[in-house]
Amino acid sequence: MDAPKANKQQGDDGNAAPALKTPTDLRPQATTEVAEALNAVLADVFALYMKTKNFHWHMSGPHFRDYHLMLDDQATELFAMTDPLAERIRKLGGKTLRSIGHVSRLQRIPDNDEDFVEPSKMLSELCDNNRALVASLREAHEVCDDNRDIATASLIENWIDETEERTWFLFEADRNPDRTGH
Template identity: 35%
Template sequence: MNIDIGINQEDRAKIVESLSRVLADSYMLYLKTHNFHWNVTGPMFSTLHVMFEEQYTEMWNALDDIAERIRALGHFAPGTYKRYAELSNITEEADVPSAKEMIRQLVDGHETLIRTAREAVKVADDLDDFPTADMLTTRMEVHEKNAWMLRAFLEHGAGSMQGDASSD
């Protein structure tokens, strides 16, 4: 069935291409955050365990919104690890790093996702896709806040983390 929402098929495909990268980065960061939630150790265990859970739960819910936007634009959303690995700039962690390294990787992941979303907002704005731009702007705000909260653990020796011998 023809889609007539004021954005032609070619432009919708461009938007979907950038949204697919956002979805892939979001899924990879979700997976990494969930992994770290399960495996964090050290004196900040409880605080990080809870923070990671809050962040991955929020990301899990956002994945559906992003995928459904792709579907609303008339395309299929990528949904395999293989495809996410091809599209994403966020890599998996094969090992269990220290709590401090987990935080560093998650800050990097959020910042990577913000940059990917920022590029996708430009595409959506240029093609007058305001609902996509709005959704991505909201996602950027969430990830900027998450990165800030995580970064606070790394600043000035991170207080309680100084004594964590495994956090180097």
């Protein structure tokens, strides 16, 4: 198979920009749809990573050490998702996120810029955000299924499992021992 050749296309600034024709057997429409779905997930992962680190840095209270360490572990896991997500987009020939501004335009996980957040509220909010991320991952998986992108779907399945585990830990850490539910 010949190496992909760069061809000239017009960039955002109007100048000729090289475009890579990444080899794939997926239809061009499929790579576009998958890349769009993954970029939205990637923006959410960056937003959730930042929020998790924010809460990690600003944790307080009697369970400080346990929550602080748990959130650090969860942030590390989230950050570990970013490179494989972005590289998968590029493997398909798509363009990926380029800036914090790009993240903010695509993210669906809301920021929390409050000066103080109660620890229980932190855990509850992160639990809800991880549940929202699972829903987004499932939607992206459907896009992959519709476009026969088995490799991306396989990665997403592992991320769903990891995200469900984070959700479970956050739920259990925040659960009132006097109740069986939230």
